[in-house]
Amino acid sequence: MGKGKAAGFTHGPALLFVEPCEVRRIAANFAKLPERGQHRPFVAARVRYQDLVIRTPWQNTPSRSKHLPRARKLSMASGFNVHDAAGYEQLMGRWSQKLAPLFIDFAGVADGERILDVGCGTGSLTFALARTADLSEIAAIDYSPVFVEEATRRNTDPRIKVRQADACALPFEGGTFDRALALLVLHFVPQADKAVAEMRRVVRSGGVVAAAVWDHLGGMPGMRMMIDTVAALSEGGRRLRGRYCFQPMMEPGELKRTFIEQGLVDVTETQLMIRMDYQNFDDYWAPIAAGEGPLGKYVATLDTAERAGIDAAVRDAYEAGRSDGPRSFANVAWACRGIIA
Numbered sequence: 001m002g003k004g005k006a007a008g009f010t011h012g013p014a015l016l017f018v019e020p021c022e023v024r025r026i027a028a029n030f031a032k033l034p035e036r037g038q039h040r041p042f043v044a045a046r047v048r049y050q051d052l053v054i055r056t057p058w059q060n061t062p063s064r065s066k067h068l069p070r071a072r073k074l075s076m077a078s079g080f081n082v083h084d085a086a087g088y089e090q091l092m093g094r095w096s097q098k099l100a101p102l103f104i105d106f107a108g109v110a111d112g113e114r115i116l117d118v119g120c121g122t123g124s125l126t127f128a129l130a131r132t133a134d135l136s137e138i139a140a141i142d143y144s145p146v147f148v149e150e151a152t153r154r155n156t157d158p159r160i161k162v163r164q165a166d167a168c169a170l171p172f173e174g175g176t177f178d179r180a181l182a183l184l185v186l187h188f189v190p191q192a193d194k195a196v197a198e199m200r201r202v203v204r205s206g207g208v209v210a211a212a213v214w215d216h217l218g219g220m221p222g223m224r225m226m227i228d229t230v231a232a233l234s235e236g237g238r239r240l241r242g243r244y245c246f247q248p249m250m251e252p253g254e255l256k257r258t259f260i261e262q263g264l265v266d267v268t269e270t271q272l273m274i275r276m277d278y279q280n281f282d283d284y285w286a287p288i289a290a291g292e293g294p295l296g297k298y299v300a301t302l303d304t305a306e307r308a309g310i311d312a313a314v315r316d317a318y319e320a321g322r323s324d325g326p327r328s329f330a331n332v333a334w335a336c337r338g339i340i341a
């Protein structure tokens with residue numbers, strides 16, 4: 001499934017996250033659908049990973065629209081477009097590796113501590129933490145089984161334990177950790193305040209909760225360049241931009257306000273900046289072209305002509321009147337830290 005196309009239902013296979021208790025019911029609904037020659041749906045429930053795999057060659061058929069809204073409504077835990085671990089690495093993982101040391105400096109860490117990495121992805125923060133201090137344990141959780149599998153595959157450190165879990169329902173006793181950290185995660189959690197409450201619950205008194213999210217609206221000119229180009233070309237692109245620029249926790253002060261509302265004290269918000277350095281246009285555009293991230297998900301829905309138009313327009317913006325080659329973009333993340341009273 002890790003290599004398959006995911007999310008969006010114009011192509012199969014698709015990966016849909018649902019509550020475990022709903023898996024059987026949704027699978028049963030799909031199984032009831034009539035057989036229509038080669039358009040017979042194939043449904044597989046994988047309860048262990050708390051997800052439901054639906055493979056179907058349908059386009060926009062009435063049966064599809066009758067059943068999917070129900071399933072979609074249940075997908076409240078994550079707004080992240082999981083496609084392929086290697087593609088994620090090229091789109092974002094390599095940059096979150098650069099951001100991780102700055103975030104650790106801000107969040108603090110000390111020898112002997114037990115740390116929770118919430119939304120570990122492929123492990124950029126997890127492995128940076130292991131290199132930074134002599135920690136006694138690093139628990140890493142992520143909602144995506146694709147990333148849990150990849151982080152587990154990469155891990156050789158016995159102190160690191162990776163598992164699948166929802167940030168809004170952490171599978172740990174209260175006060176288990178010295179710190180709970182979430183790097184570039186909360187903007188993908190529809191109920192981000194609930195995730196902060198959970199991070200607070202699992203950290204001991206006097207411990208630290210810290211999170212960072214990208215500033216999509218004002219702090220990522222390299223990404224805005226793609227998004228604005230797409231928005232100039234179509235109504236769908238404009239809607240994508242609206243969603244992209246206003247994900248949860250991205251407004252100035254929003255993280256801080258949420259931390260305070262969730263009972264954290266001595267709350268500090270700051271900005272962390274890294275540069276994303278690309279070798280050439282392909283280095284910049286290839287993961288999107290392959291379907292990675294929110295823009296990749298969008299371009300995968302376009303027909304050949306629309307796609308060619310977007311490829312050319314984004315290339316033009318990247319090159320900015322010079323020949324193709326290296327370009328460097330500043331990227332700013334909001335970061336927030338608070339203490340458990």
Ligand SMILES: C[S@@+](CC[C@H](N)C(=O)[O-])C[C@H]1O[C@@H](n2cnc3c(N)ncnc32)[C@H](O)[C@@H]1O
Pocket residue numbers: 077078079080092093096097118119120121122123124125141142143144147165166167168182183184185188189
């Ligand atoms: C942009 S990635 C960041 C991954 C990693 N922290 C990094 O910095 O590379 C966002 C991650 O948040 C995870 N995520 C989104 N919603 C989640 C939730 N409700 N619970 C746990 N993880 C979640 C996604 O699966 C994805 O791995």
